[in-house]
Amino acid sequence: MESRPVMASQPPAAGGRIRVLVAKPGMDRHDRGAKVIARAYRDAGMEVIYTGLHQSPAQIARAALEEDVDVVALSILSGAHNTLIPRVCQALREAGLDDVVVLVGGVIPAEDVPGLLEAGVARVFGPGSSTEEIVAFTREQVLRRRGERA
Amino acid sequence: MATESAGRAGPARERRPRFQTLSGIEVKRCYGPEDVPDAGSDRRLGRPGEWPYTRGIHETMYRGRLWTMRQFAGFGTAEQTNRRFKYLLKEGQTGLSVAFDFPTLLGYDSDHPMSDGEVGKLGVAIDTLADMEILFDGIPLDQVSTSMTINGPAAMIFAMYLAAAEKQGVSLDRLRGTIQNDILKEYIAQNTYIFPPRPSMRIITDIFAFCADHVPQWNTVSISGYHIREAGATAVQELAFTLANGFEYVRAGIEAGLDVDRFAPRLSFFFNVHNDFFEEIAKLRAARRIWATDMREKFGAKDPRSWKMRFHCQTAGCTLTAQQPEINIVRVTLQALAAVLGGTQSLHTNSFDEALALPTEKAVRIALRTQQIIAEESGVTHTVDPLGGSYYVEWLTDEMERRAREYFRRIDELGGVIPAIEAGFFQKEIADASYRYQQQVESGEVTVVGVNRYVLEEEEQPEILRVPDEVQQRQVQRLRDIRRTRDNRRVRQALRDLRAAARSGENLMPRLLECARAYATLGEMCDTLREVFGEYRDRAIF
DSSP, X not given: OOOOOOOTTSOOOTXXXXXXXXXXXXXXXOOHHHHHHHHHHHXXXXXXXXXXXXXXXXXXXHHHHHHTOSEEEEEEOSSOHHHHHHHHHHHHHHTTOTTOEEEEEEOOOGXXXXXXXXXXXXXXXXXXXXXXXXXXXXXXXXXXXXXXXX | OHHHHHHTOSSOOOSSSOEEOTTOOEEOSOOOGGGOTTTTSTTTXXXXXXXXXXXXXXXXXXXXXXXEEEEEEOOBSHHHHHHHHHHHHHTTOOEEEXXXXXXXXXXXXXXXXXXXXXXXXXXXOOOSHHHHHHHTTTOOTTTSEEEEEOOTTHHHHHHHHHHHHHHXXXXXXXXXXEEOOOHHHIIIIIOOOOSOHHHHHHHHHHHHHHHHHHOTTEEOEEEEOHHHHHTTOOHHHHHHHHHHHHHHHHHHHHHTTOOHHHHGGGEEEEEEEOSOHHHHHHHHHHHHHHHHHHHHHTSOOXXXXXXXXXXXXXXXXXXXXXXXXXXXXXXXXXXXXXXXHTTOSEEEOOOTTTTTSBOOXXXXXXXXXXXXXXXXXXXXXXXXXXXXXXXXXXXXXXXXXXXXXXXXXXXXXXXXXHHHHHTTHHHHHHHHHHHHHHHHHHHTSSOOBXXXXXXXXXXXXXXXXXXXXXXXXXXXXXXXXXXXXXXXXXXXHHHHHHHHHXXXXXOSHHHHHHHHHTXXXXXXXXXXXXXXXXXXXXXXXX
């Protein structure tokens, strides 16, 4: 039987495997990016929950709380990001999830990015971002926050 | 001589160990007559305008009439979109195509809580007949052909269009155009459904029957591969799933008791045209042949109009890059050329800035000019199906058909399209293909110029179109004014009649038309049917 050694380079940080909620806020129907990133996270060994489409900020925060996730990865291409993303961040804070890493992917004009970062988003990934880059950034953020908490 | 040739040691060197199409079909170095032994037969090729229409559905094709240049447009309020329509018509566009916003696509009014932030963003907001009247103000509906990209609430929006035509004094039998009305692909890929599949199919067959009697020139469904492709499908999957859906509508019409030749001539198709030039041309040629063959031989259609597949094409939005956006003009040109060489009846060319935002006026004009240059400067329209008889194109056309039929077999094994949707078959196939493509791009196996090769250090940001949030306030105000000033007793009665028809199985279209005339809102009509039919939920397969 094959046994897997625990690798020193990947410490089993407090809290175990990284848990990610991939969510589609609002009425946006384009879920190709959300599904691709969900699978990339899974391939990278993370636990992934995908909400499916048409989620309100309150529904996303509830799912994040119930699933006890480290990360909420939002995908949005509808142009409603300035309305919806700050509401998601607010709903997460109200649910007591201040330390969840919030990421955004989609078609976001450059001038809207600072506002989203201010609202609590850790980073915005535009079109053409590689899954490798997104996974690496996510892991780094989670491990840092876990370290800070420990 | 012989020794010298042997001294070259094996085959000539090539850049890669194997070459393949975007769908993964392996391509040989060169094709010859041995690859297409029966290419010349009447069953495989025929002549343009003759069954099985591999070479085109018209004898003269673009020598007789060019394709319809139909740019998809819509944003903000009905007034703003009406101005964009008039601009496009002035610049030489020959048909209209309406993009609706998300609340409209999902059957919600602009003041529904879920609509907040979405009103007018990616299309025009339509709540009532009043919006529809403004949208086509000054555009005589008997003189344009209008395509409307609407699916879940297709019947309600179509009813508003019919009511707007009545108000313009245009009789319904003079209306020409298309409602997309392709609900099957919504469950498979595009995700703007409202009701579950079975009641949705009933609404569609109601539209078939109503149009056969009252709106005979209207295309009642545009069976769409476009969105299946945008969701990440390959060309083979797009071809197979779209045609499988098309045959499913034919089956539904026949099961609803309609004569196939009464509704099939009004079915039309909509394909995506991606980057792999020859594969796209082959896909379109194969689509025509499969449709013609099965409509005649499997579904017993006797009217040649039921055999002819008429389709619209759109260049592939998902191929456009936010990086170096101007180079998208080149991608769009190649894709548009493939659509024309594939024999399209109508074409939308994407604007170069679409990976960033909705198109600006300048970007959409360049996209339209691209079609005009292909049509009028390139000479490719002078002869019909100029690639017909190319060993490679004919071989690839055969191969696309073979692979599509393999998918038909798998769908049949699952019990047909609706059971396959319910089992998540299409959704999983597409998610797999889309993830594979992403990995190919990231590994460099597939080149995307400007993204994984020939990357610029510093990107400049082009000017983009933004829809201000005031649009929502204006739209909500108009909706509230209408609710206050309309005859609310008439609205309530119309909605009661709609509910009764939904329960009894009576054709819904006359009831919806009365709702539209009474200025019932889209949300009110859809909610009434939600109560009866229930709602469909996304299965979140990845």
